[in-house]
Amino acid sequence: MSTQPIRSLDDMRKMKIRAVGAAAKMLSSVGVNVVNLPPEDIYMALTTGQIDGVVYGSAAEYKETKFYEVAGWLNVTPLIDPITDTLIINKKLWESFPEDIRAAFNAAADQTRWAYYIWGEDESLNVMKEIFKDKMTTFPEADQKILVKAAEQIWEEEAKKSPDARQGVDILKDFAAAKGRL
Numbered sequence: 001m002s003t004q005p006i007r008s009l010d011d012m013r014k015m016k017i018r019a020v021g022a023a024a025k026m027l028s029s030v031g032v033n034v035v036n037l038p039p040e041d042i043y044m045a046l047t048t049g050q051i052d053g054v055v056y057g058s059a060a061e062y063k064e065t066k067f068y069e070v071a072g073w074l075n076v077t078p079l080i081d082p083i084t085d086t087l088i089i090n091k092k093l094w095e096s097f098p099e100d101i102r103a104a105f106n107a108a109a110d111q112t113r114w115a116y117y118i119w120g121e122d123e124s125l126n127v128m129k130e131i132f133k134d135k136m137t138t139f140p141e142a143d144q145k146i147l148v149k150a151a152e153q154i155w156e157e158e159a160k161k162s163p164d165a166r167q168g169v170d171i172l173k174d175f176a177a178a179k180g181r182l
Contacts (some may be wrong), residue, residue, distance in 0.1 A: 006139075012027075013032055015141065019055040043052055043067060052171075060127050063131060068132070079147065
């Protein structure tokens with residue numbers, strides 16, 4: 001999301017973009033000026049020109065945070081930046097549960113996750129129609145290829161950290177390939 005339309009990486013390179021984590025590494029690697037701000041400062045930073053755009057979430061989240069009030073453009077190019085879900089529970093406690101209770105926890109977590117994703121996708125589509133209907137952009141295919149290559153380099157750096165990291169990166173790559181993003 002941005003205060004001015006972002007139609008290319010060149011447009012984005014002229015801006016200050018709030019991003020964190022792997023998205024920040026990826027954007028920095030292709031020459032984007034990335035700014036790290038806590039979420040509570042984003043609205044004011046967009047208002048004052050401290051930043052020109054933000055990589056934060058879905059269109060639904062931009063509505064919830066009211067970022068659209070101060071940055072009315074949405075670039076809908078899908079970035080390869082998956083959401084990670086985690087169910088955290090004390091290992092000793094988890095291991096003390098019978099298998100059927102563990103299965104019930106996992107089923108409830110899966111059901112909650114999918115209900116949230118379905119709601120989020122539906123809400124984002126509605127927000128795009130309501131708020132961003134005439135203010136959506138995408139990167140050209142050549143720029144998308146540059147972003148994918150940058151993402152793959154970040155993934156390879158992460159994969160070198162451990163066998164588990166390698167397995168996680170391979171899962172992400174398989175998913176991205178299945179979705180036609182690689």
